[in-house]
Amino acid sequence: MKEFNTERLLLRELQQQDANDIYEYCSMKDVIDMIGMRLHSSIEITYKYISHEQKKSETLAIVNRKLNKVIGTVSLRKQYNDSNLDIRLISCIINPKYWGKGYAPEAIQQIIMYAFEELNVHKLLGGHYSFNLQSSAVNRKLGFVYEGTQREVYLYNGKLVDAVEYGMLERDYMRVSQNWK
Numbered sequence: 001m002k003e004f005n006t007e008r009l010l011l012r013e014l015q016q017q018d019a020n021d022i023y024e025y026c027s028m029k030d031v032i033d034m035i036g037m038r039l040h041s042s043i044e045i046t047y048k049y050i051s052h053e054q055k056k057s058e059t060l061a062i063v064n065r066k067l068n069k070v071i072g073t074v075s076l077r078k079q080y081n082d083s084n085l086d087i088r089l090i091s092c093i094i095n096p097k098y099w100g101k102g103y104a105p106e107a108i109q110q111i112i113m114y115a116f117e118e119l120n121v122h123k124l125l126g127g128h129y130s131f132n133l134q135s136s137a138v139n140r141k142l143g144f145v146y147e148g149t150q151r152e153v154y155l156y157n158g159k160l161v162d163a164v165e166y167g168m169l170e171r172d173y174m175r176v177s178q179n180w181k
């Protein structure tokens with residue numbers, strides 16, 4: 001993917017030197033469980049994760065320019081479907097030290113603009129476990145359209161949980177992006 005600069009952030013490909021910053025939050029079970037990622041129980045897993053993501057080129061590091069630190073990642077992943085439509089799933093994770101400062105919406109907004117204006121995707125998807133109110137707030141702020149809840153499709157800490165699904169079509173983007181700064 002390309003590089004992007006936003007007001008406070010640089011979005012760029014992951015680098016092996018990012019391992020310590022990424023390990024800081026990917027080693028927190030409570031955090032990575034919310035997104036269904038594998039726990040980084042050692043920094044070696046973080047190095048492997050970075051190599052894997054570098055090959056796929058679907059994930060960008062979110063660098064706080066002022067701190068010169070990777071504070072999270074944002075991904076734009078192709079979803080294969082029988083009609084060959086370009087549909088992509090956006091996901092994001094932010095180090096909990098930096099939650100509540102609007103970094104996720106700032107990064108995702110940039111990726112949405114890129115997806116519709118440069119890649120000409122047909123549709124973007126977003127989603128979260130039903131109890132994840134933080135992610136719900138981000139989707140709402142960005143103007144994703146709630147499309148439904150799939151009941152009991154994931155196991156979270158041994159309990160069945162529902163998945164809340166969102167979508168954004170180009171016409172939604174044209175409407176909601178008018179409210180973005």
Ligand SMILES: CC(C)(COP(=O)(O)OP(=O)(O)OC[C@H]1O[C@@H](n2cnc3c(N)ncnc32)[C@H](O)[C@@H]1OP(=O)(O)O)[C@@H](O)C(=O)NCCC(=O)NCCS
Binds near residue numbers: 035091105132135137
């Ligand atoms: C979801 C997530 C990416 C949001 O990132 P963020 O940069 O904190 O986003 P925002 O600053 O817009 O905050 C979103 C909401 O989180 C909540 N929040 C803020 N600080 C919080 C904190 N310290 N603890 C718990 N919730 C908090 C608020 O409800 C906020 O919404 P509001 O601004 O309308 O009040 C982040 O919480 C995260 O990484 N969660 C774990 C991974 C995940 O769930 N990813 C989403 C699924 S793809």
